[in-house]
Amino acid sequence: MTEFRAPVGTRDVLPPESARWERLVALFAGVVERAGYGLVLSPMFEDVGVFERVGEGTDVVRKEMYDFEDKGGRRIALRPESTASVVRAYVQHRPTPPFKAWYAGPHFRYERPQAGRFRQHHQLGVEALGTDDADLDVEIVALAWSVCAGLGLTQVTLLLNSLGDDVCRPAYLDALRAFLGAATLCDEHAGGYEKNPLRVLDCKRDACRAATAGAPRLLDHLCEPCADHFARVRAGLDGLGVAYTIAPRLVRGLDYYTRTTFELAADALGSAQNAVGGGGRYDKLAEALGGPATPGIGFGMGVERLLLACDAEGVFPAPASALDVWVVDTTGGAPALALTHELRAAGISADRSFDGRSMKSQFKSADRSGARLALVVGDNELAASTVTLRDLRGGEQETVDRAGVVEHVRKRLR
RNA sequence: GUGGCCGUAGCUCAGUUGGUUAGAGCGCCAGGUUGUGGCCCUGGAGGUCGGGGGUUCAAGUCCCCUCGGUCACCCCA
Numbered sequence: 421m422t423e424f425r426a427p428v429g430t431r432d433v434l435p436p437e438s439a440r441w442e443r444l445v446a447l448f449a450g451v452v453e454r455a456g457y458g459l460v461l462s463p464m465f466e467d468v469g470v471f472e473r474v475g476e477g478t479d480v481v482r483k484e485m486y487d488f489e490d491k492g493g494r495r496i497a498l499r500p501e502s503t504a505s506v507v508r509a510y511v512q513h514r515p516t517p518p519f520k521a522w523y524a525g526p527h528f529r530y531e532r533p534q535a536g537r538f539r540q541h542h543q544l545g546v547e548a549l550g551t552d553d554a555d556l557d558v559e560i561v562a563l564a565w566s567v568c569a570g571l572g573l574t575q576v577t578l579l580l581n582s583l584g585d586d587v588c589r590p591a592y593l594d595a596l597r598a599f600l601g602a603a604t605l606c607d608e609h610a611g612g613y614e615k616n617p618l619r620v621l622d623c624k625r626d627a628c629r630a631a632t633a634g635a636p637r638l639l640d641h642l643c644e645p646c647a648d649h650f651a652r653v654r655a656g657l658d659g660l661g662v663a664y665t666i667a668p669r670l671v672r673g674l675d676y677y678t679r680t681t682f683e684l685a686a687d688a689l690g691s692a693q694n695a696v697g698g699g700g701r702y703d704k705l706a707e708a709l710g711g712p713a714t715p716g717i718g719f720g721m722g723v724e725r726l727l728l729a730c731d732a733e734g735v736f737p738a739p740a741s742a743l744d745v746w747v748v749d750t751t752g753g754a755p756a757l758a759l760t761h762e763l764r765a766a767g768i769s770a771d772r773s774f775d776g777r778s779m780k781s782q783f784k785s786a787d788r789s790g791a792r793l794a795l796v797v798g799d800n801e802l803a804a805s806t807v808t809l810r811d812l813r814g815g816e817q818e819t820v821d822r823a824g825v826v827e828h829v830r831k832r833l834r
Numbered sequence: 835g836u837g838g839c840c841g842u843a844g845c846u847c848a849g850u851u852g853g854u855u856a857g858a859g860c861g862c863c864a865g866g867u868u869g870u871g872g873c874c875c876u877g878g879a880g881g882u883c884g885g886g887g888g889u890u891c892a893a894g895u896c897c898c899c900u901c902g903g904u905c906a907c908c909c910c911a
Binding site for chain 1: 835836863864865867869870871872902903904905906907908909910911
């Protein structure tokens with residue numbers, strides 16, 4: 421057996437799967453950049469406080485943080501999500517709002533791997549800071565929706581909820597606590613839920629499920645501004661034709677959310693891990709991280725899960741090889757070296773075999789590569805300063821002057 | 835963190851009640867075709883049966899431990 425393996429919960433993505441991965445990132449980048457979002461590159465690790473400040477009552481921070489002490493004695497955490505990082509960057513650099521950013525990269529959560537769940541997974545996401553205009557909420561949700569649509573996914577449910585703000589939520593939480601005080605909850609929540617009773621609503625255990633069936637709904641307790649905001653978000657989505665399902669129990673895993681929250685569930689995924697994306701508004705987060713009061717909203721999508729959903733729906737396949745030319749050389753390799761170099765410099769993709777293999781072997785490689793054309797250099801061609809061009813789809817061949825090969829290939833590829 | 839299932843060639847898997855040199859398909863390499871792929875035929879390479887310990891005359895096959903994979907709970911991308 422091999423001595424080393426990728427660490428638990430991580431995977432290697434090799435060709436051709438990686439090509440599909442690249443295509444997904446490109447699709448995402450296209451969608452959000454057309455909407456004015458610019459790429460932000462933030463560190464994959466932060467002072468652990470960046471995340472603790474933001475989610476002390478959440479599983480993501482409490483149980484799943486991938487943290488350690490570095491050689492300088494600093495407490496570091498590999499980012500479990502990126503919103504806190506991006507907001508930290510915003511607070512640090514104070515770009516002129518509105519600040520619209522997108523990101524792509526690995527995220528880390530120390531948990532047991534499972535279908536669609538890894539210790540290192542990859543997210544694509546956007547964050548927009550500087551306005552609490554409901555139109556921005558609509559834009560954000562619509563962008564997430566557009567990415568799914570762009571992939572060809574049709575079995576995705578958009579779950580939508582509002583968590584209110586610090587005006588209406590406290591009163592609701594009191595009402596909820598009063599209700600829960602008289603209820604029989606699951607083992608974990610029976611112990612306590614003071615920090616965030618909302619989590620009980622999100623609990624999947626039977627005891628909590630049953631106990632909260634008749635619990636008061638936050639949506640019924642929204643203050644006037646929050647209710648108005650939510651109504652505008654709904655109207656905006658209706659106007660764009662983006663279908664959604666109101667999910668009064670949708671709480672989401674991080675404490676910083678206010679008002680709009682949403683999740684994209686891939687119905688084609690059989691496993692419990694069917695959330696391919698999610699996000700929401702976080703109007704108090706910038707302040708919590710020591711910055712000026714700045715409203716914001718964003719979402720993240722999981723690359724691995726999106727691709728799993730695509731598999732389940734049979735859409736967005738790995739792209740076929742785009743190689744233009746395979747150079748076959750039976751004279752020792754020098755002509756192949758020159759030819760491939762020349763073709764590549766001219767913008768034509770080209771590859772070749774090594775190790776002086778037989779012509780038959782080289783053609784097999786050419787076939788497997790999916791190349792459109794083969795250029796053959798044998799003793800005859802070398803002597804006559806020509807190259808034999810073979811179309812690998814049809815099989816017809818022709819002889820071309822060595823000097824004009826690049827131009828000739830260019831014409832054949834058109 | 836808790837639990838179920840599984841761990842034999844690069845991949846997918848066979849391996850009878852423990853018994854001689856561990857097999858197949860696919861893939862890979864070579865040849866059949868002394869200048870040519872996709873089909874076909876032939877041959878070849880490749881495994882200390884995850885690792886360690888134990889039971890036994892004998893273990894891929896039984897027991898224990900460990901590592902890994904996988905699925906589930908919780909939660910989330």
